[in-house]
Each structure stands twice: as C-alpha cells, then as structure tokens.
Amino acid sequence: MAAGVAAWLPFARAAAIGWMPVANLPMPVAPAEKNKRQDELIILNVSGRRFQTWRNTLDRYPDTLLGSSEKEFFYNEETKEYFFDRDPDVFRSVLNFYRTGKLHYPRYECISSYDEELAFFGIVPEIIGDCCYEEYKDRKRENAERLMDDQEDNKDAKLPNMTFRETMWRAFENPHTSTMALVFYYVTGFFIAVSVITNVVETVPCGSAPNQKEVPCGERYTVAFFCMDTACVMIFTVEYLMRLFAAPSRYRFMRSVMSIIDVVAILPYYIGLVMTDNEDVSGAFVTLRVFRVFRIFKFSRHSQGLRILGYTLKSCASELGFLLFSLTMAIIIFATVMFYAEKGSSSSKFTSIPASFWYTIVTMTTLGYGDMVPKTIAGKIFGSICSLSGVLVIALPVPVIVSNFSRIYHQNQRADKRRAQKVQKARLARIRISKTGSSNAFLHSKRNGLFNEALELTGSTEDEKRLSKSTSLLESQHHHLLHCLEKTTNHEFVDEQYYQQSYLEGGLQNYPSRSPSLSSQDGVTGTCCTRRTKKHHTPLPNASAPAHMQPLTHTHTHPQGLQELSTIHIQPLSTSRSSLNMRVDEPAPLNCQSSQITTAIISIPTPPVTTPEGDAHLPAGPAHQNVVKVSAL
Amino acid sequence: MLSMNLEGLEMIAVLVVVVLFVKVLEQFGLLESGYDDSVEDELELSAVRHRPEGLEQLEAQTRFSRKELQILYRGFKNECPSGVVNEDTFKDIYAQFFPQGDASTYAHFLFNAFDTDHNGSVSFEDFVMGLSILLRGTVQEKLNWAFNLYDINKDGYITKEEMLDIMKAIYDMMGKCTYPVLKEETPRQHVEVFFQKMDKNKDGVVTIDEFIDCCQNDENIMRSMHLFENVL
Numbered sequence: 068m069a070a071g072v073a074a075w076l077p078f079a080r081a082a083a084i085g086w087m088p089v090a091n092l093p094m095p096v097a098p099a100e101k102n103k104r105q106d107e108l109i110i111l112n113v114s115g116r117r118f119q120t121w122r123n124t125l126d127r128y129p130d131t132l133l134g135s136s137e138k139e140f141f142y143n144e145e146t147k148e149y150f151f152d153r154d155p156d157v158f159r160s161v162l163n164f165y166r167t168g169k170l171h172y173p174r175y176e177c178i179s180s181y182d183e184e185l186a187f188f189g190i191v192p193e194i195i196g197d198c199c200y201e202e203y204k205d206r207k208r209e210n211a212e213r214l215m216d217d218q219e220d221n222k223d224a225k226l227p228n229m230t231f232r233e234t235m236w237r238a239f240e241n242p243h244t245s246t247m248a249l250v251f252y253y254v255t256g257f258f259i260a261v262s263v264i265t266n267v268v269e270t271v272p273c274g275s276a277p278n279q280k281e282v283p284c285g286e287r288y289t290v291a292f293f294c295m296d297t298a299c300v301m302i303f304t305v306e307y308l309m310r311l312f313a314a315p316s317r318y319r320f321m322r323s324v325m326s327i328i329d330v331v332a333i334l335p336y337y338i339g340l341v342m343t344d345n346e347d348v349s350g351a352f353v354t355l356r357v358f359r360v361f362r363i364f365k366f367s368r369h370s371q372g373l374r375i376l377g378y379t380l381k382s383c384a385s386e387l388g389f390l391l392f393s394l395t396m397a398i399i400i401f402a403t404v405m406f407y408a409e410k411g412s413s414s415s416k417f418t419s420i421p422a423s424f425w426y427t428i429v430t431m432t433t434l435g436y437g438d439m440v441p442k443t444i445a446g447k448i449f450g451s452i453c454s455l456s457g458v459l460v461i462a463l464p465v466p467v468i469v470s471n472f473s474r475i476y477h478q479n480q481r482a483d484k485r486r487a488q489k490v491q492k493a494r495l496a497r498i499r500i501s502k503t504g505s506s507n508a509f510l511h512s513k514r515n516g517l518f519n520e521a522l523e524l525t526g527s528t529e530d531e532k533r534l535s536k537s538t539s540l541l542e543s544q545h546h547h548l549l550h551c552l553e554k555t556t557n558h559e560f561v562d563e564q565y566y567q568q569s570y571l572e573g574g575l576q577n578y579p580s581r582s583p584s585l586s587s588q589d590g591v592t593g594t595c596c597t598r599r600t601k602k603h604h605t606p607l608p609n610a611s612a613p614a615h616m617q618p619l620t621h622t623h624t625h626p627q628g629l630q631e632l633s634t635i636h637i638q639p640l641s642t643s644r645s646s647l648n649m650r651v652d653e654p655a656p657l658n659c660q661s662s663q664i665t666t667a668i669i670s671i672p673t674p675p676v677t678t679p680e681g682d683a684h685l686p687a688g689p690a691h692q693n694v695v696k697v698s699a700l
Numbered sequence: 701m702l703s704m705n706l707e708g709l710e711m712i713a714v715l716v717v718v719v720l721f722v723k724v725l726e727q728f729g730l731l732e733s734g735y736d737d738s739v740e741d742e743l744e745l746s747a748v749r750h751r752p753e754g755l756e757q758l759e760a761q762t763r764f765s766r767k768e769l770q771i772l773y774r775g776f777k778n779e780c781p782s783g784v785v786n787e788d789t790f791k792d793i794y795a796q797f798f799p800q801g802d803a804s805t806y807a808h809f810l811f812n813a814f815d816t817d818h819n820g821s822v823s824f825e826d827f828v829m830g831l832s833i834l835l836r837g838t839v840q841e842k843l844n845w846a847f848n849l850y851d852i853n854k855d856g857y858i859t860k861e862e863m864l865d866i867m868k869a870i871y872d873m874m875g876k877c878t879y880p881v882l883k884e885e886t887p888r889q890h891v892e893v894f895f896q897k898m899d900k901n902k903d904g905v906v907t908i909d910e911f912i913d914c915c916q917n918d919e920n921i922m923r924s925m926h927l928f929e930n931v932l
Binding site: 449502552 | 710712713716717767771772774775776778779793794797798799800810813827830831834835842843845846849850866867870871873874875876877878879880881882886890893894898911915920921923924925927928930931
C-alpha cells in the first residue's frame with residue numbers, strides 16, 4: 068500500500084460505518100492497537116548529518132530497516148538518536164521514499180553505491196518510481212555489461228580437458244587465442260582479398276593485339292583466372308567444412324548469417340562446374356557469377372566495424388522503413404504532379420508517371436543529373452518545391468541513424484531489439500504484482516491470522532511466537548476493513564485460482580439449497596471471529612455428501628462458515644507447521660459436531676469427508692487428518 | 701486547351717505557395733491563429749489552493765483534539781497538496797484499499813456524502829466534519845450520516861432503487877473472485893431483506909425515523925456502530 072494512502076486508512080475505516088446498517092451479520096472485532104504511541108520525532112544521524120522525521124513516517128514500510136525493529140541496533144543511548152555510518156547523500160533519497168512513497172534515483176549517483184545503500188536499508192530497487200526507472204535500468208545494464216566485458220577478457224584462459232572440437236571452435240571464434248588460429252585468420256583474409264581482386268580485374272580490358280578489339284583480362288588469361296578461382300574456392304570450402312565440424316550446434320550454425328554468406332559465395336563455382344556445356348543456361352550462369360561478390364561480406368568476420376554497421380542497420384530498421392515509406396509517398400505525389408504539369412509541353416521527356424519517377428528521385432536527393440528537366444512554368448515551380456522537400460524528407464531520419472550507430476559503436480553492445488518490449492512488460496508486471504500483492508496479503512493473513520487465534524487458544528506459546536507473522540498495525544487494520552466488507556456482503560474474497568474452480572463447479576452444485584440457509588442465519592447472533600466463545604453447531608447437511616466427491620469440497624462447509632463454528636481448513640501447501648502434521652493425500656474425516664473455531668478459509672484441494680465422528684481431537688494428534696480441529700474450551 | 705491547362709495549374713501553384721507562406725508566418729508568431737488562450741485558462745483553474753480555517757475554529761466545530769487535527773491535516777495535505785480533494789483523486793485513493801474490486805461507484809456516493817456543500821470538491825473542513833461524526837458522534841448522528849449516504853437524491857426517503865444502487869456499489873467492491881460466486885440477483889435480494897427489516901409501514905420507502913428506529917432495535921447494528929471508535 069502506498070505511503071500516502073496509509074494516512075487515509077482511518078478515513079476508509081470510518082466510512083465503513085456506511086455499510087453497517089446494510090449488513091446482516093455481525094462485524095469482526097477491530098484489531099487492538101497495542102501500545103499506541105504518541106507520534107514523536109526521531110532523529111537519524113547519518114555520518115554527522117541529522118535527519119528528523121516522525122516515527123509514523125518510518126513505520127509505513129515495516130519490511131525495511133528503518134521501519135522495523137532492526138533500527139534499534141543502531142540506537143545510540145547517550146545522544147538518543149539513531150546513528151548510521153553511511154552516505155548522507157544517498158540517504159536523502161531513502162528518507163524521501165518514506166515521506167512520499169516514491170523512490171527516486173539521482174542521476175549523479177554511482178549505480179553500484181546506490182544499490183549498496185538500498186540493500187543496506189532493505190529497500191527493493193524495483194519500486195523506483197517511473198520517472199527514474201528507465202535511467203536506473205540503463206545505468207544498471209551498462210554497469211553489468213562493463214563487468215561482463217571485463218570477465219570475458221579473463222575468460223580466455225584455456226580450460227583443461229577441452230575436446231579437439233571445442234578447441235577448434237574457440238580458435239575460429241577468437242583468433243588471438245593461439246598461433247594456429249591467427250595464421251588461419253590471416254590466410255583466409257588474404258584469400259578473400261585475392262578472390263575479390265580477381266573478380267574485379269577479370270573485367271578490366273587488358274592490352275590487346277592490334278587487330279582485335281579490347282578484351283577483358285578474364286577472357287585473355289582464362290586458365291590463370293580459373294586456377295586462381297579454384298584455389299580460392301578450395302580454401303573457402305575447406306574453411307566452411309571445418310567450421311561446420313567444429314560448431315557446437317550444427318543446425319544453428321547452418322542457419323547463421325555468416326554461414327549463408329559462405330555458402331552463397333562458393334556455390335556459383337560449383338554450379339558453374341556442373342553446367343559448363345549447356346549453352347542455353349549460360350546466360351543464367353553469367354548472372355550467377357554476380358554472387359561471387361558476396362565474398363566480400365566474408366570480411367565481416369575480420370572486421371568489428373562491419374559487424375557494428377550491420378547491427379546498426381538492423382536496429383534502425385524502423386527508421387529506415389519510415390524513410391523509405393515517406394520517400395515513396397513523396398515520389399509518387401511529385402511524379403504525378405510533374406507529369407500533368409509537363410503534359411502540355413511538346414517534346415517533353417515526362418512520357419508517363421513512372422518515367423517521372425526518375426526525375427523525382429534525382430531531384431529529391433539533390434543529384435540533378437539534368438537528363439530530364441521541366442520546361443513549363445508550373446513544372447518548374449513544382450520542381451523546385453520537390454527539391455526543397457526532398458532535402459527535408461531525407462534529412463529527418465538520418466541523424467537518428469547516425470546517433471544509433473555512434474551509440475552502438477561506443478558501447479560495443481549487442482543489438483537489443485527487444486529492450487523496449489521488455490521494459491514495458493516489466494512495468495506491467497510490476498503493476499500487476501503490486502496489485503495482487505496487496506490482495507494476496509489479505510488472503511494470506513486471513514489464513515495466518517486465524518491460525519494464530521487457534522493457537523492462542525491451545526496455549527502453545529512457542530508455536531504462536533514462531534508463527535506470529537508481524538503484520539504491521541496498518542496491515543491488520545486494512546485487513547479488518549476488508550473483513551467487514553466480507554461480512555456486509557456475506558461473500559468472501561478468494562484468490563483467482565479458487566474462483567476459477569468454484570466457477571466451474573458452480574453449475575454442478577445445488578446452489579438454491581444453500582442460499583436460503585445463508586439468509587436463515589440472519590438471526591444467529593453472537594460475535595463472529597471471537598476467539599473465546601463456543602457453540603454447538605448443526606451437523607452438516609447430508610445434501611452436501613456428494614460434495615466431497617469433487618476436488619473442490621470447500622463449498623459444503625460454507626453455511627457454517629459464516630456462523631461461528633466450523634472447521635479450520637488450512638492449506639496443506641502453506642508454510643510448514645511442524646506441530647500440526649497434515650498430509651495432503653488422505654481424505655480425513657471431517658468432524659462437524661464438536662465445538663470448533665470458525666472460519667472457512669480458502670481452497671482446499673483435498674476433500675474432507677462428512678462422516679460424523681466423536682468429539683474433537685486435540686491438535687496434538689491430528690497426524691492422520693488434513694483438517695485441524697481445535698476445541699474451544 | 702493548352703493555355704487552359706496551364707492557367708489551371710498555375711492557379712494551383714500560386715495557391716500552394718500562398719498557403720505555405722501563411723504557415724511560415726504562423727510559425728514565426730506574426731499571425732495569430734487564436735487557439736492558444738484556452739490552455740492558459742485551464743492552467744489558472746488548476747492552480748487553486750485552499751487554505752483551511754484556523755485550528756481553533758476546527759477544534760470548536762469538531763470533536764477532535766488539537767493534536768488529532770494536526771495528524772489528520774498532515775496526512776490530508778500530504779496526499780492532496782492543493783488542499784482539496786476532487787472526485788477523481790478521491791476515487792483513486794479509495795480504490796487502493798480494495799484491490800480486488802471496483803470501488804469507484806461507492807466512492808462516488810461517499811464523495812457526495814462528504815461534500816456537504818456540493819461544490820464538487822472535499823476540503824479539509826468537510827473531511828474533518830465527516831470524520832468527527834463518524835468517529836466521535838453519537839449513535840443518532842452516525843445513523844443520520846448513514847441515512848444521508850443512502851439517500852442519493854437527498855429527498856428524505858430511501859427508495860428501493862437508491863438502495864439497489866448503493867448495494868450494487870458495495871458488491872462491486874468485492875470484485876469477481878468471491879466465494880460463493882456473486883450472482884446477478886444477490887444485491888437485489890439483499891435490498892429486499894433490508895426493506896423487510898426497515899420499512900415498517902410497507903410503503904416502499906424508508907424514512908429517517910423508520911431507519912433510526914429500526915437500527916436502534918438491532919443489536920448487531922448498534923454494536924457495530926461502536927466498532928471504529930478508537931480509529932484515531
């Protein structure tokens with residue numbers, strides 16, 4: 068519950084008087100405020116700087132250091148103040164959290180020192196307010212990556228007992244680990260360069276014989292070039308096969324981008340070997356040779372910068388997409404306008420709208436080849452508007468791309484495409500958790516609270532001490548409020564799971580038999596939840612006998628649930644209680660005749676069987692039952 | 701045909717240029733477009749601050765001690781720095797206490813009950829007056845307050861429709877996950893029970909006297925009226 072809202076709890080409780088005349092059942096007793104202190108100022112001395120606040124302010128968050136009794140360890144008797152030997156600057160944020168309910172992260176603070184202070188004072192960083200949460204998470208991630216980078220540098224020490232395959236893979240991925248790897252790295256790099264240069268030089272016209280026209284070198288020295296090509300392809304093939312062999316997950320390796328580039332680079336050669344004789348497909352074969360240029364992409368294994376460029380383009384996909392889209396829109400608009408504007412003039416080059424596309428693109432990118440120019444006045448006006456708007460449209464997304472590149476380059480981090488989605492998901496999860504947290508707290512404390520009362524009765528003090536969870540006064544008051552609402556409406560809060568089950572069962576149970584019994588209990592007087600009264604209650608109606616067949620058998624005890632007396636059902640899955648052994652699997656006889664304590668709590672997956680039994684067993688020996696029976700004496 | 705084409709397009713071109721010119725002027729603020737004023741007006745209204753009456757006056761008017769008033773005001777001012785609560789804030793605050801259900805309808809009725817002068821906001825005085833009745837008032841006053849809450853149109857009678865609205869609002873606060881499952885007619889049945897109990901002369905409405913009479917004869921209700929006396 069938020070801190071500020073705690074101040075309104077008295078109001079909400081007072082307003083509950085509005086339910087009283089409507090309720091048909093008696094209300095639970097309010098939690099006693101043991102040792103109610105007057106509000107007083109306490110002094111917190113943090114490394115010499117004194118902070119003062121009300122005691123109530125600190126009590127708002129009882130699970131932190133300052134809100135719990137843990138701060139008594141730091142109490143200084145002589146000066147009557149609490150002394151903490153910590154950083155006073157960070158303490159400001161911590162104390163503000165108590166005051167306002169929001170935790171802020173100061174930007175100038177180092178992230179790890181801030182984390183340490185939060186850990187010391189027992190505050191979970193997840194509750195940082197939305198205003199500072201992004202910044203906090205960014206800094207934290209940066210820090211973590213920096214630590215990870217440092218670790219990775221130390222990780223290159225060779226682990227003993229690596230298989231040959233693993234050694235090879237490590238050699239491929241990190242060339243500087245061994246000399247062999249380095250040699251391999253440089254050799255492949257050299258051959259990539261050779262292959263690319265060969266492809267380029269192939270097309271240069273070499274010197275020719277005087278009576279023949281210029282021929283490209285490729286046709287003149289066919290054999291030499293073919294040998295060169297073969298050698299390179301041999302090397303690449305061997306390299307690819309070795310990588311394939313060494314890869315820890317072959318399937319994943321084959322799907323990775325680099326391996327696809329490798330395959331595309333060497334495939335044309337093999338296809339060419341197969342298809343040399345057939346004249347018809349030689350045209351297609353020539354096209355295939357274009358793909359040899361992909362060999363240049365193999366350099367990206369050798370260059371970090373190329374990889375970063377690739378990641379940048381991937382991460383800026385949305386901006387690039389926007390750029391493309393807006394350009395296309397503008398091109399179509401202006402091409403149409405120019406076409407119609409130039410339609411009138413004779414000998415115009417703007418023969419159709421697609422033909423005008425060329426003009427528009429050239430103008431918008433401010434190239435201005437001049438092969439197509441408008442001749443009419445309207446065309447010239449629109450042409451100038453076109454070039455002006457082109458500058459704007461292109462200039463807008465470019466800085467985004469540039470800044471992205473520089474960010475990635477400087478931080479040298481991996482592409483984080485789903486970061487935005489994760490933050491959003493984390494935010495929603497936080498909100499959902501805090502909401503269910505408070506309702507779960509109520510349900511949980513209902514179980515615990517009533518269990519405590521049961522134990523109080525039996526007088527087993529050690530158990531009581533062990534199990535009395537210190538719910539703060541605030542929480543117990545809030546729970547009392549919710550309890551009053553339950554009594555007013557004659558319905559109980561349950562958790563989601565139980566509700567789903569009971570909703571399904573709802574069709575199977577005979578409800579009408581139950582609701583009259585509810586209303587007939589209006590006249591039953593007596594305080595509910597009292598820990599000290601006893602009453603006899605009616606034996607369970609036999610109509611509920613079929614109820615125990617189903618897994619959800621809590622239902623049949625409900626009519627008694629709202630009386631004082633029924634059995635306490637405790638979830639077998641809840642926290643360990645050694646004194647009361649409960650076994651989940653055995654269906655236990657449900658004793659409904661002896662006087663017992665109320666109330667029905669929440670989902671019991673095991674069916675209590677409705678065979679009447681003798682008197683209540685004391686909790687000392689319920690080993691064979693999954694239901695706790697405590698006699699109220 | 702040629703010249704007509706040309707002239708038409710030239711017109712369009714001129715129009716385009718003029719429009720662009722006007723837009724540029726607007727950007728430079730040389731041409732007023734006239735829809736900036738409303739924003740400033742809104743800012744004026746939201747900056748209203750309310751200062752409550754003096755401590756002595758409130759002490760005299762309510763049954764709280766000085767210290768209690770101080771504590772109350774500090775909490776109030778912390779949540780609402782402007783000194784007044786409007787209905788949306790009120791609903792938000794109240795909803796935090798009932799995470800499983802929807803408390804907005806009931807909060808609306810509560811707001812109307814607290815906002816005694818019906819000006820759309822609850823000031824600290826209204827707040828403290830209401831609390832004084834609820835926590836320190838006589839049983840008569842408390843029952844009066846409850847009647848006022850149920851009587852939505854403040855005409856002195858509680859009709860079945862009003863009671864049904866209130867009942868539905870209360871059941872809404874329970875939310876969906878209840879045991880037993882909430883059914884459509886549960887609030888209506890509850891209203892029937894209520895009217896059976898309260899409406900002595902069976903005329904279909906409950907007056908203030910019937911209400912107070914009946915509540916005073918009901919042990920449960922009497923006991924629960926004293927439930928929250930030690931809240932502050």
